[in-house]
Amino acid sequence: MTTRHLALGMTFLLQTTVGLLGNLFFFYHYLLLYLTRYKLRATDLILKHLTVANLLVIFSKGVPQKMAAFGLKYFLDALGCQLVFYVPRVGTDMVIDTTCLLTLFQVIMISPGDSRWAGLKIRASRYLGTSSILCWVLTVMRCVLIPFYMTDKRNNTNIIVKADHDYRASALQ
Template structure:
């Protein structure tokens, strides 16, 4: 085993393990709040689906890439490769759309009631479930096209298979298929990224105006503290910034892989590592916000002061 493959395997394994642990911890937090009777926020369900998308990305990308880096490249047949790539594409797409939805909901949350978004404060939570459904449906339908171009290496002797994708293979370039598939697969991503950038700029503008309005109050306050809404907005801005930067790098590498007849293994490994960065770091950014939420202490007070026992023996 080459030292480069060993390094890629160690990094990818570390990313996968740390990411799974972080997402499990964050999911446990929301399940704990749910079962203790805390009032859920409109964004809690969105975050839970983002965690699910992170799980799909880590398991379908991090685990196979780790095995391939450690020398096991013939562990998936055609069906396995198609399933792994499809699950990864869906998980990646849902990560884009749920992060976009989370940023849009946060814009609505922090908008003043007298603004044009103020009217949506009461209506938006009622459409959360439908909005999440729309996050899944387009990517589940569009990415079916990936199933036609991905095959396994296991027992495959077809000479038309030219692209080495590590643990799977892809068909050679076809100008017609590339010109049709790339725009179809990219349209939902471009729309979500554009909406995220608009929501981020709107959040920055709203926070800037709010800071100007309360500046005279903070001058008289010896220990000013930001509101929970401001802390949540800052966390989502960091999340969006990290996602957009990793998404752009990943897209550039994937475009190179698509248009190469024989992709460089370095580009394949770099694309895999970058694609796993967001689902690995995402839960820790969100946990930096929820660790300061008062709901956890309220839930503990509610349990300890409950007049009825939880279990009757």
């Protein structure tokens, strides 16, 4: 293992650890609020979805990158490789979608009472759960074709490598 691989591995380890600790803190916080039956604010629902999406990205992208940076090569089979392409894409898209949903909700809530948005203030928090679930469904459906466009790199049959990662034994066609 070279110094470059060690430095890269330590960087991935640090990023994964900090991200994991921060998101697990939020997950624990919302779990504790749920168990104590504390009344949550409307934005807490969006932040819970954002925490889950971040954890998806960390576990599905951070852990394999860390293992590859420390020298373990081609340790995923075809299904694992497809999941490593699919799950981080869904997580990343959900982070973007949830952040946009949070921004839109905050714009509605801070708008003046005499604006066009005033009528939405009352109804906005009622539809947050539905909007969040709709974002998840649309993101999963939008990314569902990703695993179907993959082939095994070890077969050497009609492959155009877009990105070559040490932990994936497959590439996009």
